[in-house]
Amino acid sequence: MGVSPGLTAPGTETERWVAAQVGGALEAVFAEVAATRADTTALLARVSAQGRPAVSADLAALRPALHQRLSEEELVSGAGFVAAPGLLADVPAWLEWWQCGTEGVVRPLLLDLDPGRSAYSDYTHWDWFALPRRTGRRAVAGPYVDYLCSDEYSLTLSEPVYVRGEFAGVAAADVYLRHFEAAVLPLLRRLARPAHLVNARGRVAASADPAHLAGSLTRGPDFGGLLLGQDRIGAHGSLRLVPCRGVPLVLVLA
Amino acid sequence: MRQDQIDGGARRAVFSPVDNRARVDTVVRRLGDAIELGLLADGEQLPGESELAGQLGVSTVTLREALMALRQRGLLITRRGRGGGSFVSLPELPAEERLRTRLRGWSTEELRDLGDHWAALSGAAARLAVQRTEPEDLSQLRRTADELIRAEGAAACCRLYGRFHVELAAAAQSARLTREQLALQGEVGALLCLVLADDSCREEVADRQRGLISAVQDGDHATAGTLAERCVREPVARLVAVRLAL
Numbered sequence: 001m002g003v004s005p006g007l008t009a010p011g012t013e014t015e016r017w018v019a020a021q022v023g024g025a026l027e028a029v030f031a032e033v034a035a036t037r038a039d040t041t042a043l044l045a046r047v048s049a050q051g052r053p054a055v056s057a058d059l060a061a062l063r064p065a066l067h068q069r070l071s072e073e074e075l076v077s078g079a080g081f082v083a084a085p086g087l088l089a090d091v092p093a094w095l096e097w098w099q100c101g102t103e104g105v106v107r108p109l110l111l112d113l114d115p116g117r118s119a120y121s122d123y124t125h126w127d128w129f130a131l132p133r134r135t136g137r138r139a140v141a142g143p144y145v146d147y148l149c150s151d152e153y154s155l156t157l158s159e160p161v162y163v164r165g166e167f168a169g170v171a172a173a174d175v176y177l178r179h180f181e182a183a184v185l186p187l188l189r190r191l192a193r194p195a196h197l198v199n200a201r202g203r204v205a206a207s208a209d210p211a212h213l214a215g216s217l218t219r220g221p222d223f224g225g226l227l228l229g230q231d232r233i234g235a236h237g238s239l240r241l242v243p244c245r246g247v248p249l250v251l252v253l254a
Numbered sequence: 255m256r257q258d259q260i261d262g263g264a265r266r267a268v269f270s271p272v273d274n275r276a277r278v279d280t281v282v283r284r285l286g287d288a289i290e291l292g293l294l295a296d297g298e299q300l301p302g303e304s305e306l307a308g309q310l311g312v313s314t315v316t317l318r319e320a321l322m323a324l325r326q327r328g329l330l331i332t333r334r335g336r337g338g339g340s341f342v343s344l345p346e347l348p349a350e351e352r353l354r355t356r357l358r359g360w361s362t363e364e365l366r367d368l369g370d371h372w373a374a375l376s377g378a379a380a381r382l383a384v385q386r387t388e389p390e391d392l393s394q395l396r397r398t399a400d401e402l403i404r405a406e407g408a409a410a411c412c413r414l415y416g417r418f419h420v421e422l423a424a425a426a427q428s429a430r431l432t433r434e435q436l437a438l439q440g441e442v443g444a445l446l447c448l449v450l451a452d453d454s455c456r457e458e459v460a461d462r463q464r465g466l467i468s469a470v471q472d473g474d475h476a477t478a479g480t481l482a483e484r485c486v487r488e489p490v491a492r493l494v495a496v497r498l499a500l
Binding site for chain 1: 291292293295309385386388390393394397413414416417420423424427428429432433436
């Protein structure tokens with residue numbers, strides 16, 4: 001993704017390059033999500049062609065590829081397909097979800113999705129599910145504390161899955177914030193001014209600026225509006241705002 | 255003689271397993287609560303010992319001790335042979351009576367300390383949430399507060415009460431506070447059924463929750479922190495009163 005303009009070169013070129021690199025790191029994760037989406041779409045289409053409704057056991061066919069993705073893509077700590085309620089004939093809801101455990105062991109997430117027993121059975125309001133369902137497009141949810149799946153401070157990247165034009169659920173991947181920080185901090189440190197990354201709502205996702213730590217809000221600028229624009233660099237007071245092309249993050253320079 | 259030889263016994267103690275008794279108690283409380291709350295159904299088979307130990311992150315020895323304690327309390331039965339294993343067994347006593355029996359295992363000092371710990375967590379989470387939350391982030395807390403008012407049955411009420419505090423910790427953007435909340439609720443969870451079954455307690459909690467959400471929205475640190483603490487202290491105070499009446 002582009003050529004490094006050098007360690008010390010200040011100015012717009014470096015800023016754009018860093019923003020592009022950050023976008024590139026998440027694009028690599030989105031490529032994995034897209035592969036899961038393609039696998040799931042094909043699987044559900046195959047089942048549908050057999051003239052029967054899909055059941056949870058059908059989704060086991062996704063596992064080998066999910067395991068491979070989890071072991072190969074360093075940033076990804078959780079991956080899978082989350083079914084829309086009602087998609088599967090044998091269960092009301094389902095997450096075919098796998099996580100990297102300690103010592104590189106890949107483990108399934110086993111959730112109690114019975115509303116009579118669990119207060120956390122309804123997952124449809126979480127941004128990683130609701131955003132792709134509402135917009136039909138891929139989404140980056142977070143940073144947020146993922147107390148449903150990992151208890152980690154995370155970003156979740158997701159894409160809607162459709163079967164015959166009907167929303168069937170989302171393909172998704174989890175990136176723990178500490179891993180994201182490790183990936184982007186060397187980039188942020190190349191900039192001459194203190195820099196941090198925020199999401200569309202101004203929540204800090206990673207920072208090389210001690211005044212703006214991950215999880216805090218940078219208030220004032222309309223980051224959502226800036227991200228809708230055509231990759232244009234913005235300003236707010238003394239802040240410079242550089243959108244990361246393709247992903248809903250903004251590089252903020254103090 | 256070298257110092258480490260003199261202190262051999264003490265040194266071995268240093269490297270002995272940390273707090274095994276506490277782990278057993280934690281597993282007993284966690285599984286016991288899950289059975290009381292109906293998270294594990296009557297007759298349900300538990301996973302095999304090594305799998306369950308792995309999921310809980312304890313050794314099989316610790317797990318066996320915990321299962322033994324649960325069997326003694328009549329919450330589990332074990333069948334041997336093919337198709338055997340540990341099965342959930344709800345005793346004949348009504349749920350409330352079983353919870354009262356469990357409450358007898360807590361001293362008022364332990365309950366008071368539990369309330370302090372929980373209030374400290376929730377108060378801190380509320381104050382951080384004031385700085386770190388936007389209006390959109392409050393929708394989950396609002397939904398939970400609304401569901402709590404309408405919830406039927408003490409167990410459902412108790413689950414929603416717990417979820418509110420977990421969501422508050424998540425609104426503070428703190429994975430550690432969230433994990434602490436979950437761990438604490440795993441320890442005490444079901445006991446609050448004893449007080450949340452009472453409409454006046456539930457209404458009091460709901461009133462504090464609504465006030466807390468407004469305070470977070472208005473950026474009012476002091477009020478948010480105080481109300482979050484009262485959300486915990488008031489039900490725990492009622493629980494202490496129940497304990498003293500046993």
